[in-house]
Amino acid sequence: MSRYRFLDAAGLIFLGVVLAMAVLVPASNLLLPPDSALHVSDYLVPLLGKYLAFAMLALALDLVWGYCGILSLGHGAFFALGGYAMGMYLMRQIGPRGVYGNPVLPDFMVFLNWQELPWFWLGFDQFWFAALMAILVPGALAFCFGWFAFRSRVTGVYLSIITQAMTFALMLAFFRNDMGFGGNNGLTDFKEILGFSVQAPETRAALFAATAVALALSYLLCRWVVTSKLGKVVVAVRDAESRTRFIGYRVENYKLLVFTLSAMLAGVAGALYVPQVGIINPSEFAPANSIEAVIWVAVGGRGTLLGAALGAFLVNAGKTWFTGVLPDLWLFALGGLFVATTLLIPKGVVGAVTDLLGVRRKSELPAAQSIVAAAKSPAE
Amino acid sequence: MTGQTMRSIRFFGGGRCGALLLLLGLALCALAAPARADALDDALAGFTADKYDDTEKAIAALVAAAPPNGAEILAALGSGRLAYEPESRTVLVRHADGKLSLARTGEPASAEIAGKPLKTVRVNNRIRRAVEAGSGAFALRAPDPAKRAAAARAVFRSREAAALPAIEAALAAETDAGARAALEQARAAIIVSKPDAPEAERIAAVDAVAAAGDQDALAILNSLPAGSPQAVNDAAAAGIAKIERWRSIANLIQNLVYGVSLGSVLLLAAIGLAITFGVMGVINMAHGEMVMIGAYATFLTQNLIRAHAPALDGASLLIAIPVAFLVAGAVGVAIERTVIRFLYGRPLETLLATWGVSLILQQAVRTLFGPSNREVQTPDWLQGSIEILGVSLTLNRIAIVLFALLVFAGLQLLLRRTSLGLQVRAVTQNRRMAGSMGIRTARIDALTFGLGSGVAGVAGVALSQIDNVSPNLGQGYIIDSFLVVVFGGVGNLWGTLVGALSIGVANKLLEPWAGAVLGKIVLLVAIILFIQKKPRGLFALKGRAVEA
Structure with a gap:
């Protein structure tokens, strides 16, 4: 197999588009008059920002699933944990402006009659600390989880099922009021971030730009990982795990590294998502959310990175349109998408387009068959 | 559970009505013999005086006379539905649907009496307590063994010493095994908590209470009166341990x-x-x-x-x-x-x-x-x-x-x-x-x-x-x-x-x-x-x- 190029033409186009969005969308929202045809409305900016955060989650998922063959049905948990870290910072920023006016305790704690801040809320009044936690907490969880799972060689659907059980257990835990994360209602009613009002169009535009830049950086990071020597081993693990182990690689270490990295990326995506939508609650942990993220990757084309990001954008745009115009049909459409993608375009949109064009670039995935072969090959 | 047993439970749980219970117990002892017609007449006559003292005595007499519809009469009195016609001194029960019946026989009242002006027998809190006590006594003698057992269990919980004579009287007449066991437990509960009972009897009673094995038995054994003999305390401690062991097993089974x-x-x-x-x-x-x-x-x-x-x-x-x-x-x-x-x-x-x-x-x-x-x-x-x-x-x-x-x-x-x-x-x-x-x-x-x-x-x-x-x-x-x-x-x-x-x-x-x-x-x-x-x-x- 020849070397992957670090950045191919498609990757450059993708980066260009994302960075152009980072500049043009905020600019058109803030500078153009509302009646201009090119004006991006105040409603659209956070919506697009949300899609970009989802695209980052999809990138993270594609890294583990597309390149390492680990189908995680629990990436929503890492995303939500990152979101909670950011949400905790935003809660602390409310200060005495809450309904109960307590300068230290968030409203829900006052409501529960708590007297002082739980230890795990300490430090979240600092942005840098919250940002660090948004990366470290998902990373640590993924590391512990992967440490046990990969070492005992839990693979394939078994791993998928226990990742799903993990996010389900977290959802139940965060629904509990005594956990100290707002229970059912989660964290909301945010006022400001870094001193800027979260409602202000300027802040939203800045958040959008930050998300776009973060997406571009994540893409570069993922691209760097998959084109490096490490990436080659990881793909080898995906296609023939036992063989790679017999050659002498410590398969579990590679898996653990990629899984943890991917969880951290998902955490960052969650942290960028929360200030834009203004709420984080335990339903983000719902297993259905994680599976939905998997379908973004599948639709776009797994093992292509930019396909994953594209899939997240397409599916979520479709969701927004359907739930607005034909709300009853959305689940039919989503369900149909799952079935149609797996049956008809197993390589996703990007794969299908590449095939149609008859271009078999070396930088693309060899073919879907290799993934099939990986699934068929003995687990041990 | 019927209204009457409910009331009896409330009464026995009350604990402040010792004197009434004593009264009731005496009445019960007197009452192994079948109800005499004149005793019932005397009892009913007491209601027509419309004085609280007389009404209270009438209640005791009614319990002693034990007519079949006695519980009904007491229930009517308690809820202000017992009336009398002042002239003929006939006591009437006014039913919830407005119909009248004769307290004496339970038969519907004739139109003649019903047409006359009636006076309601007045009740105050003292009378209400007496009514509840009376209902409890009727429950102990109710024809349904389940009701009798329920009344006995209420005594078991309250362990009211004054109820002992009533319990013993009921025990002497009891034929149903389940009700009998409940009565015996009630009797044991009273004796356990009774400082002047003989020591051997109290120890036997501790065992009987421990055999009941529920939360109430635990409460009884935990609250022995101060100054009980050491042997009784020891027996109670053993009983408590036994109950708790049994309860943990029961919990596990559950x-x-x-x-x-x-x-x-x-x-x-x-x-x-x-x-x-x-x-x-x-x-x-x-x-x-x-x-x-x-x-x-x-x-x-x-x-x-x-x-x-x-x-x-x-x-x-x-x-x-x-x-x-x-x-x-x-x-x-x-x-x-x-x-x-x-x-x-x-x-x-x-x-x-x-x-x-x-x-x-x-x-x-x-x-x-x-x-x-x-x-x-x-x-x-x-x-x-x-x-x-x-x-x-x-x-x-x-x-x-x-x-x-x-x-x-x-x-x-x-x-x-x-x-x-x-x-x-x-x-x-x-x-x-x-x-x-x-x-x-x-x-x-x-x-x-x-x-x-x-x-x-x-x-x-x-x-x-x-x-x-x-x-x-x-x-x-x-x-x-x-x-x-x-x-x-x-x-x-x-x-x-x-x-x-x-x-x-x-x-x-x-x-x-x-x-x-x-x-x-x-x-x-x-x-x-x-x-x-x-x-x-x-x-x-x-x-x-x-x-x-």
């Missing part, structure tokens, strides 16, 4: 029984999956929706039967079982033919495609039946509850335990003893070899998947009895079902049985000290860790089949 009940629900939910996932290896995320379809089939069957054949209403649940099997099985075959057969050997894709199918099925049911819960009725023969080993269980829970075992046994028989089962096993073990032997493997695939789906539908019939029938019904079971199958060991029905029951029991044993939600979380984490330790489950298949 949790085990509840755990088996929960485990059977898990077994039902998972057993279809044990076929589709365990035997065939298809990751069927739409499994929960098969359960949901089974529940809706039950709902439809019930409605159709009620509309067209009301005579069969009681059996509608039984009729729904084959209907649900066929409907869910047909849907399963359709899914296998249109989606899953293209995805054999690609488990991750199957997972996604079947998840899509589950979304479509959910939304389809939501469109057809609406998003709200549908009511599935519980037939009469499944209503009520019984006690097993001191644990009260509703009949439908017990039915589910039996039903789950029945389905399990049926499935085992089908797989082990029929030619279809043989072919299923042959195809899953070695598809090409089975094909060479003339088995139509594609047909077997469809039938097996239909069988698993049908069994899931049958589970839906049972779950419709204990869960809300809504489009989301299946989602609540999918993760649990997968964990049960993986925990038990894929491809092993016995593993599923053991897995379901042990998860159910573990869940219920965790609940008392961790709470319901936290217990569930702990269990999930434990199962995740277990799967890490033994990735192939409790009863792993060994040999080459694992690698296939």
